[in-house]
Amino acid sequence: MQAVQPAPSADDIQSLIEQHLHLEGPLLPILHSIQETFGHVPQAAIPLVADALNISKAEVHGVMSFYHDLRDAPAGRHVVRICRAEACQAAGADAVSAAALDRLGLDWHGTTPNGSVTVEPVYCLGLCACAPAAMIDDRLHGRVDAARMQDLLKEVGA
Amino acid sequence: MRIFVPRDAAARALGADAVAEAVAVEARRRDIPVEIVRNGTRGMIWLEPLVEVETAAGRTAFGPVREADVAGLFDADFGSHPLALGPVEEIPFFAKQTRLTFARCGLIDPLSLEEYEAHGGLAGLRRALTMDAAGIVAEVTESGLRGRGGAGFPTGIKWNTVLGARAEQKYIVCNADEGDSGTFADRMIMEGDPFSLIEGMAIAGLGVGATKGYVYLRSEYPDAIEVMQAAILVAREAGVLGGSVLGSGRAFDMEVRVGAGAYICGEETSLLNSLEGKRGVVRAKPPLPALEGLFGRPTVVNNVISLATVPVIFEKGASHYRDFGLGRSRGTIPIQIAGNVRYGGLFETAFGMTLGKLVEEIGGGTASGRPVRAVQVGGPLGAYFPVEKFDTPFGYEEFDGQGGLIGHAGIVVFDDTVDMLRMARFAMEFCAVESCGKCTPCRIGSVRGIETIDRIGRGDAAAIEILTDLCETMKEGSLCALGGFAPYPVMSALQHFPEDFTTSHKEAAE
Numbered sequence: 300m301q302a303v304q305p306a307p308s309a310d311d312i313q314s315l316i317e318q319h320l321h322l323e324g325p326l327l328p329i330l331h332s333i334q335e336t337f338g339h340v341p342q343a344a345i346p347l348v349a350d351a352l353n354i355s356k357a358e359v360h361g362v363m364s365f366y367h368d369l370r371d372a373p374a375g376r377h378v379v380r381i382c383r384a385e386a387c388q389a390a391g392a393d394a395v396s397a398a399a400l401d402r403l404g405l406d407w408h409g410t411t412p413n414g415s416v417t418v419e420p421v422y423c424l425g426l427c428a429c430a431p432a433a434m435i436d437d438r439l440h441g442r443v444d445a446a447r448m449q450d451l452l453k454e455v456g457a
Numbered sequence: 458m459r460i461f462v463p464r465d466a467a468a469r470a471l472g473a474d475a476v477a478e479a480v481a482v483e484a485r486r487r488d489i490p491v492e493i494v495r496n497g498t499r500g501m502i503w504l505e506p507l508v509e510v511e512t513a514a515g516r517t518a519f520g521p522v523r524e525a526d527v528a529g530l531f532d533a534d535f536g537s538h539p540l541a542l543g544p545v546e547e548i549p550f551f552a553k554q555t556r557l558t559f560a561r562c563g564l565i566d567p568l569s570l571e572e573y574e575a576h577g578g579l580a581g582l583r584r585a586l587t588m589d590a591a592g593i594v595a596e597v598t599e600s601g602l603r604g605r606g607g608a609g610f611p612t613g614i615k616w617n618t619v620l621g622a623r624a625e626q627k628y629i630v631c632n633a634d635e636g637d638s639g640t641f642a643d644r645m646i647m648e649g650d651p652f653s654l655i656e657g658m659a660i661a662g663l664g665v666g667a668t669k670g671y672v673y674l675r676s677e678y679p680d681a682i683e684v685m686q687a688a689i690l691v692a693r694e695a696g697v698l699g700g701s702v703l704g705s706g707r708a709f710d711m712e713v714r715v716g717a718g719a720y721i722c723g724e725e726t727s728l729l730n731s732l733e734g735k736r737g738v739v740r741a742k743p744p745l746p747a748l749e750g751l752f753g754r755p756t757v758v759n760n761v762i763s764l765a766t767v768p769v770i771f772e773k774g775a776s777h778y779r780d781f782g783l784g785r786s787r788g789t790i791p792i793q794i795a796g797n798v799r800y801g802g803l804f805e806t807a808f809g810m811t812l813g814k815l816v817e818e819i820g821g822g823t824a825s826g827r828p829v830r831a832v833q834v835g836g837p838l839g840a841y842f843p844v845e846k847f848d849t850p851f852g853y854e855e856f857d858g859q860g861g862l863i864g865h866a867g868i869v870v871f872d873d874t875v876d877m878l879r880m881a882r883f884a885m886e887f888c889a890v891e892s893c894g895k896c897t898p899c900r901i902g903s904v905r906g907i908e909t910i911d912r913i914g915r916g917d918a919a920a921i922e923i924l925t926d927l928c929e930t931m932k933e934g935s936l937c938a939l940g941g942f943a944p945y946p947v948m949s950a951l952q953h954f955p956e957d958f959t960t961s962h963k964e965a966a967e
């Protein structure tokens with residue numbers, strides 16, 4: 300899902316918007332579908348979405364900036380999410396995150412210079428009984444110790 | 458031969474897909490006809506991937522199975538093997554449970570409506586269709602069911618308010634934004650028995666006169682999203698959902714809406730704003746969502762487990778459900794035992810078991826083998842309990858009386874290496890990251906809380922009084938439970954583990 304995408308055209312965006320206009324409260328489904336298609340919600344989409352829903356650009360921007368999932372720029376080719384919540388902390392997640400950030404040379408939300416990996420914190424993946432947990436792109440991993448994290452990072456080219 | 462390999466997210470995170478693939482390959486290689494069923498999990502996560510085989514004597518289990526174990530299981534003809542666990546129902550962790558809400562979870566193919574019906578599914582909905590709206594709501598009230606999301610508000614009373622409201626359109630909204638660390642009951646039932654939630658929402662719709670339902674499901678649960686969406690399609694095709702529910706002529710339909718990574722959207726008014734396509738900012742109450750909820754219309758907002766428990770209440774009767782429990786906490790509660798624990802998983806039982814029994818006996822103590830020092834009950838906004846309070850029975854009032862809350866019934870176990878000042882700091886940090894920003898005590902208080910805890914960590918004992926005062930302000934002055942309950946973990950850590958707040962602590966790294 301993080302593959303490099305060609306710049307989206309206004310027509311492409313418009314057609315995604317129109318697919319969701321029949322829904323009640325269509326804004327989040329529209330933004331999700333744009334992000335799913337292009338890896339992020341490009342700036343060019345904001346006025347188109349605002350126009351289609353008859354709301355202001357500021358309102359669309361307000362929603363964009365509120366939700367952690369929505370991004371206005373592409374992420375790295377792979378997104379590594381490491382759970383920082385209490386159950387994972389109890390099972391040693393802090394050491395796993397520290398080792399991962401150290402290896403990547405990044406802080407949270409950072410992307411490696413070669414564009415291969417973006418690392419993000421996540422607060423609970425529901426894998427609390429097999430902690431520590433991580434999600435790499437769409438795949439979940441349980442009982443991730445520091446060594447396992449190193450292997451997983453190697454697999455995504457970091 | 459039927460072989461069950463769970464498709465639950467936790468099982469998959471531990472390698473269940475590779476195991477299922479290996480079973481298929483091995484069966485082909487040996488020319489053995491095998492039907493692989495991707496069931497939900499039975500909830501014994503430390504045994505996942507838990508593979509079950511149907512035999513003449515019932516289902517027998519093996520676990521935890523790795524890909525490399527599969528050939529050996531075939532060699533042993535799924536009989537005597539080091540990973541053999543015998544019948545699932547006889548594993549002590551399972552045998553000690555009372556499974557009402559989770560009776561079918563892990564037992565059936567989650568997307569087979571036939572298997573769902575064969576195990577009691579739709580009986581509740583059929584019974585509800587013979588009752589009038591007031592009768593349906595009364596049944597829920599009589600069952601004593603209280604909101605399983607955390608607030609513990611009586612479900613029947615909420616439904617009655619919506620029933621009494623007059624409007625062209627009413628809604629059933631299922632809160633599936635299960636963001637509390639240590640909880641996974643919602644995820645587990647949506648992945649393992651999605652029709653129970655669909656049936657519960659349909660009954661709720663009939664009860665209050667709502668024809669449309671939404672499941673607001675967090676984006677961190679991709680498997681649950683996939684299973685719920687598939688189950689809704691199956692239910693619609695079979696006429697369980699749609700213009701005429703089970704041919705009754707009464708309409709109810711529903712859809713899944715995916716969240717976008719905001720913890721606050723688990724708060725009901727923030728969730729409603731999010732569903733409407735707005736920032737997930739908390740609304741002041743009143744007006745109650747029951748009267749002015751989604752798009753300003755009367756709306757039932759219930760947690761997944763509350764709604765998924767409704768079918769069994771109608772199937773077996775309100776009194777059957779009510780007869781389980783303790784005090785004003787009626788029925789069963791799916792307790793999720795997590796963190797640093799030996800036997801982590803979901804344990805459904807009648808209210809009333811003590812915290813100590815759940816942690817030490819059912820959970821088997823810590824996974825690290827070190828002594829238990831603290832457990833956090835009820836998610837990131839729940840209190841930390843020391844071992845001295847392990848005699849507290851699991852119930853809403855009982856936990857409240859001990860300065861805690863059961864929340865969504867997650868228990869996170871910590872061993873004696875935990876630094877409680879650090880956990881208190883984390884609670885404030887989490888509140889600062891996830892605050893919606895609407896009210897000052899939460900938005901600013903959480904940031905000041907981090908700074909004040911850091912002062913204490915540097916040895917400034919005078920800051921303890923400031924922290925206490927700040928927590929009081931957040932508790933009394935916040936608009937919702939995020940700012941209002943963040944003081945629970947902070948103050949309980951301070952009260953029960955003062956030694957961690959006296960010695961000089963290094964400022965926790967951020």
